[in-house]
Amino acid sequence: MCAATFLVYLDTSITPVALPAIRADVGGGATAGQWLLDAYTLAFACLLLTAGSLGDRLGRRNVLCLGVAGFTVASAGCALAPDVGALITARAAQGVFAAAVVPLSLAVTSGLFDEARQRARAIGIWGGTSGVALALGPLLGGLLVQSAGWRSMFWINIPIGLVALAGLLVTMPAAPRSGGARRVDVLGQLLFVGGGGALTFVSIEGRDRGWLSWPILGLLAVGVVALVLFGWWETRTPEPMLPPELLRVPTAAVACTVNFLGLLGLYAVLFLLTTYLQGTLGLSALQTGLRFLTLFGTLAVAAVFASSVVARWGTRRTMVTGLVCVAVGLAGLVLVETGVGYPGYAWALLLLGAGVPLSSGVVALQAMMGDVPPGLAGTASGTVNTFRQFGAVLGVALAGLLSPERDGTVHSMHLTFVVAAVAAGLAAVLTAVVLPKGSARRKGVTAAARPASDGRPVEADRVGDGHGTGGHDQVGDRAHTRD
Numbered sequence: 001m002c003a004a005t006f007l008v009y010l011d012t013s014i015t016p017v018a019l020p021a022i023r024a025d026v027g028g029g030a031t032a033g034q035w036l037l038d039a040y041t042l043a044f045a046c047l048l049l050t051a052g053s054l055g056d057r058l059g060r061r062n063v064l065c066l067g068v069a070g071f072t073v074a075s076a077g078c079a080l081a082p083d084v085g086a087l088i089t090a091r092a093a094q095g096v097f098a099a100a101v102v103p104l105s106l107a108v109t110s111g112l113f114d115e116a117r118q119r120a121r122a123i124g125i126w127g128g129t130s131g132v133a134l135a136l137g138p139l140l141g142g143l144l145v146q147s148a149g150w151r152s153m154f155w156i157n158i159p160i161g162l163v164a165l166a167g168l169l170v171t172m173p174a175a176p177r178s179g180g181a182r183r184v185d186v187l188g189q190l191l192f193v194g195g196g197g198a199l200t201f202v203s204i205e206g207r208d209r210g211w212l213s214w215p216i217l218g219l220l221a222v223g224v225v226a227l228v229l230f231g232w233w234e235t236r237t238p239e240p241m242l243p244p245e246l247l248r249v250p251t252a253a254v255a256c257t258v259n260f261l262g263l264l265g266l267y268a269v270l271f272l273l274t275t276y277l278q279g280t281l282g283l284s285a286l287q288t289g290l291r292f293l294t295l296f297g298t299l300a301v302a303a304v305f306a307s308s309v310v311a312r313w314g315t316r317r318t319m320v321t322g323l324v325c326v327a328v329g330l331a332g333l334v335l336v337e338t339g340v341g342y343p344g345y346a347w348a349l350l351l352l353g354a355g356v357p358l359s360s361g362v363v364a365l366q367a368m369m370g371d372v373p374p375g376l377a378g379t380a381s382g383t384v385n386t387f388r389q390f391g392a393v394l395g396v397a398l399a400g401l402l403s404p405e406r407d408g409t410v411h412s413m414h415l416t417f418v419v420a421a422v423a424a425g426l427a428a429v430l431t432a433v434v435l436p437k438g439s440a441r442r443k444g445v446t447a448a449a450r451p452a453s454d455g456r457p458v459e460a461d462r463v464g465d466g467h468g469t470g471g472h473d474q475v476g477d478r479a480h481t482r483d
Contacts, residue, residue, distance in 0.1 A: 001105045002129040003164035004068045007157055008098045009130040011040070011075075013137025013296055015091075016270040017289045018150040020278040025150065028084035034204050034400045037271060038393050039088045042200055043095030044102075045389030046193045049241045049382045051100045052107070053184045060104055061174050065165060067100030072161030079154035103382065108172070124304075131300035138296055142289025185241040191230035192241070196390070198223030203397035207404060242386075243379055251368040252380055254434045256387040258319060261427045262360030263391035265330045265420035268399040269295070269352065272413050276336065280409040294346050298353030306357045315363060316435040322358025323428035325351045330421035334414040359427075360388060395420070 019033040028035075055063045074097060077090035109126045113119040144152045198219045206216050234240040247253050270292075277283045277291065310318045332348030357363070364384060372380045402415040 001109050001164075001168070002126060003160060003167060004064070004101050005105050005126060005129050006133045007068070007071065007160045007164060008101050009133035010137050010140070010160075011094060011098075011157065013134045013270075013292075014141035014144075014153055015040075015137075016274045017138050017141040017285050017292065018145045018153055019271075019274050021145050021150040021285060022087065023084070026081065026084045026087060030208060030405050031204050031400060032084050032088075033271065033275065033405075034396045035088045036084075036091055037267065037396045038200060038204065039092040040095040040098070041267075041389050041392040041396075042196060043092045044099050045386050045393060046196050047096055047099035047189070048103065048386050048389065049379075050184055050189050051103050052382065053241075054100070055104050055107070057184070059174065060108055061168070061172050063100050064104045064108065064172075065168050067097045067104065068161055068165045068168065070097035071101060072158060072165065075154045075157035075161065079151045103385075128304065131303050135293070135296045135300040138289035138292035139286075140289070142284070142286035145285035183239050185234075185237060185239060188230060188233050188237065188241045191226050191233060195223045195226030195230055196393075198226060200393055200397060203394065204400060207401060242383060246372065246380055246383060249368065249371050250434050251371045252383075254431055255364040255368045255380075255384050258323065258364050258427050258431060259360045259384050259388040260391040260394075261423045262323075262326065262356050262364075263388050264395040264398065265326060265417075265424060266352065266356055267392040267395035268416050268420055269330070269333060269349075271396050271399045272403055272410055272416060273333075273336070275405060275410045276413060279405075291342055291346075291349070295349040295353040298350050299356055302354045303357035306363050309358060310363055314437070316431060316437060318363055319359050319431045319435070320428050322355040322360070322363070323424050323431060325355030326359060327355075327421045327424035327428065329353075329355060330417045330424060333417045337413055355424075359424075359431075 016037065019036060022028075022036065023032055051063070051067075071094055074090050074093035077093065078087055081087035081090055106123070106126060109122050110119055113122055141153055144150075144156070202216055202220045202223065209216050231244070234242055235244050247256065273291075274288060277288045278285065283291075306318070313321070329348045329351030332351065333345055335345045335348070338344075368380060368384075398419065399410075399416050402419060403410050403413045405411075
């Protein structure tokens, strides 16, 4: 299970440092780099809520093994891609199968243990694996690109994927399918994919194709209509993939908003700094990866200790502190274009890396668990993670819109960083106003969460304080309850 998790999270952070090398080899227009990142996260975001239902209906073992096998084959497709179109398609396929691997691997890992402390320890190992993968990605990607070319970045997924698949087939028993499993909301899923995909295309391609061109205006209309129909349908169908009553809970709305804004700035930084460091400053992929190690290394460490911080400070104080770190870190990156050099902005990357886990992910999930009805606890976690992924999608699109690339270099990066910093600041204010003081803090007792089939937690046994788990796409691990 950890090998499968490592595989998916590694591809999240390893790809950005290779964008210039990929474009130099297979070509692509000004928006190719954005699509290489967003194709993966968009597919992941759109299908995440459906993965659990499929696992219940078809069997977790079947869907999880299909996800690992499909991700491995899609990685080979990336490595063999003859042009940028084929590569973007293969990246989207990776996202489709990752949507099955991440939530189901967490759910199965949690289900292996009945004793609460053992379960919390297992989830900690699962989360630690994702944190290590995120931290290693930029450095490993730089080494591989510099020594063996960008295609080697995807070839290394093959042995990892085969080991994970063989291990699952040998060690994981086949579980009976759930007769009472929630039905898949097929129409809702199609409308969600259509609306999200159309609006992503508009936000990425609008500048180059012309905001008033017929393809852009047409897709804008399609996206808006699809999402309006999606909202209408979710209020009518008996088993919606996104129950409308969930977003009417103030703390749930805050958690989704904060998760959305938390990844927006992070992915904008990944896209812009990669292009700037290699295209403008002429650094190698390895040198770029070393600079990102400050960001992802801090992110991994902060994710591990996030639950401990919440236990001491409470969720509101932790989230506000994290959002302030994100806002200050993003604002500090404005210095990059002044030529201060890496030591002059490394502190900003460190603050950004510390702030993301403290403000979003599991911490944001903990903030709302006391207010969300028990029947919606699982869906709440999946929804939070979906908003995180869409934040990543919009972050890359926003970077291309506000800081366009010309002749292999980016311009006006400070505009994107300032906008993202303001968004994080507004999220901090919203969190401070809406969340009650001392939320999610108890007198030495917290509630563990045993994820449901889609990795979305429901209340489980009480356990003492332990280590939190990490990974910037984490679906959920433990949920603190309110006083």
